[in-house]
Amino acid sequence: MEALGLLLHGFHVLLTFKILSLMLVGLVLGIFVGVLPGLGGPNGVAILLPLTFTMDPTSAIVMLSCIYWGALFGGAITSILFNIPGEAWSVATTFDGYPMAQQGRAAEALTAAFTSSFIGSLVAVLLITFLAPGIASFALQFGPPEFFAVYFLTFCSFVGLGKEEKHKTLISMSLGLLIAGIGMDTVSAQLRMTFGWSELYRGINFLVAVIGLFGISEILLTMEERLALRGHAARISLGVVLKVWKEMPRYWVTLLRSSAIGCWLGITPGGAIAASFMGYNLAKRFAKDKKGFGKGRIEGVFAPETAAHASGTAALLPMLALGIPGSGTAAILLGGLMVWGLNPGPLLFVEHKDFVWGLIASMYLGNVVGLVIVLSTVPVFAAVLRVPFAAIAPMIVVSCAVGAYAIQNAMFDIWLMLGFGVVGYVFKKIGIPLAPFTLALVLGNRAEDSFRLSMIGAGGDMSVFWSNRLVGSITTLALILLFWPLIANVWGRVTGGPAKQ
């Protein structure tokens, strides 16, 4: 029960006027980000990151993670009221949420969405509270080979388990790792891939790339679409809230199942999107009344929202314990850690107790406060959608530029952001996934360093990655995941069952 004591310490860190007000600001900004078209969790966090550069790390992470929670809440508003998923992970929420709004049950659907989001993240935070310290202290024994094996596992699971075409994931990942390597080599201090261009000496900053890839490209993509919208305004009364809450315990199996799916997918690099669909589909499969789904069943809102929030929150577990982000947004928060001068990894739990436990405590508090805010202010945020996109788009562009410039005070970075915006636009349209790119970019140098340190330690002998049981099993697991589609195919043929339908 050491965790409880530390958690209390976290609350103690948290409960100052400054941090609490930053939390509120973060939540409100986050809900805006989630509601507005052309902005989402990762871009919102990336764009607003510069605000935190001059803060101490604890206030900074609390504000940023609250933006993230807010964005998760906000995504549900547009999907239910307007049938426009503000985020990819809210797509599954529209299936039953929007029909409910059409039937005049918008308030019910919104309450269900917010409450189940809250439950999902609560389960995930409990998991983080009790699991993360253990994993971190276990990981303290890791040397460079173990770390490289874990990085390798992360990359391989993206390739092997991702839904996209394999070569596209591979392109995205190797490009990210390559770009991460541009600039001064950290081991030998040699310049590489700069072609004598002095702007490239300091390397390509991860956050600049992310702002371009997600922020700018999203604006370009949004402009392509027809921006007209028609939806319902809703106000949530206390009566509706209580009614939904009274109904809720009946669906405990769905809630629990979705939370478990979300936690699992959040920890493995799969992300909230897959989790929300899986939560929805499983709820449908196990339901007695399958036909009711898609026509406004409250269960169809509970299931995806719980899973999406659980996985969005659980994605922070590997980030805190191992320094490996479980999602795109977690990768950006990891980038933030480095900007604030912290070294991500298991040592965080030892060296920066205030930071880690402040963050974990803020997850509890942020979700409670977030729930209250969204329940009481839905009409305000729904009205935000009345603001024409022509006013929002240039403001987002300016915010992106401010964010890109602030990281290193370099004009070159603004141009770089623009370039990455075009890359992101094209990649998204031809189906090259951006999440592996983000992950590779943020982990690239660390992965390479751990590889080279293990090589130096072992005198260039590759068998160091099988030198003991731990590192050997991680490496083997990574290779299995990498070739998983192939293995599954062969296995299917051997057992005689159809591998593909």
Added chain:
Amino acid sequence: MPEVENEIVVDDPQAPAEDSPALAGARNVEIVTCLLLLAFAALMAFDNWRIGMGWAPDGPRAGYFPFYLSMILGAASLYGLVARLMRRARDDDTFVTRDQFRRVLQVFIPTCLFCLVTQWLGIYVASLLLVAGFMRFIGRLAWWKSLLTSFVFTLAMFVTFEIAFDVIMPKGPLEALFGH
């Protein structure tokens, strides 16, 4: 629940037409992208080969790791290129229609101009111009709305970054007039 029935409607009169002709097919764009990635991989591989991609006595040289990455990138994009060429051109998706592309340029070109102006006049003046100009000329919103919004937004940015959070932004002659 009677209050639920008030609707929020936002219209988009300049929306791209559904039947606008295709400007580029996804197949061609994918092929060009793969070729560009291939060229990028070759360039990177060359530079890493130049600085040493082999082993030094104490471990891999600086170019080792990125050299093999560029090999993976090259192989994956070559695969993508061949796979795309093998597939028939007939079942191609549209990459972008003419109307859509016009809209994309409507925001991309002002963004480029914004970056240029930022370089000479500072980010705040550029922001004023971008927000007001975009709202007025692209969004066809009223002058007063455009000017007011851009002024309030830029002022809010200035106060947030320069004054409240001490984040230094590129500034030009106008800010110098006010002593910043």
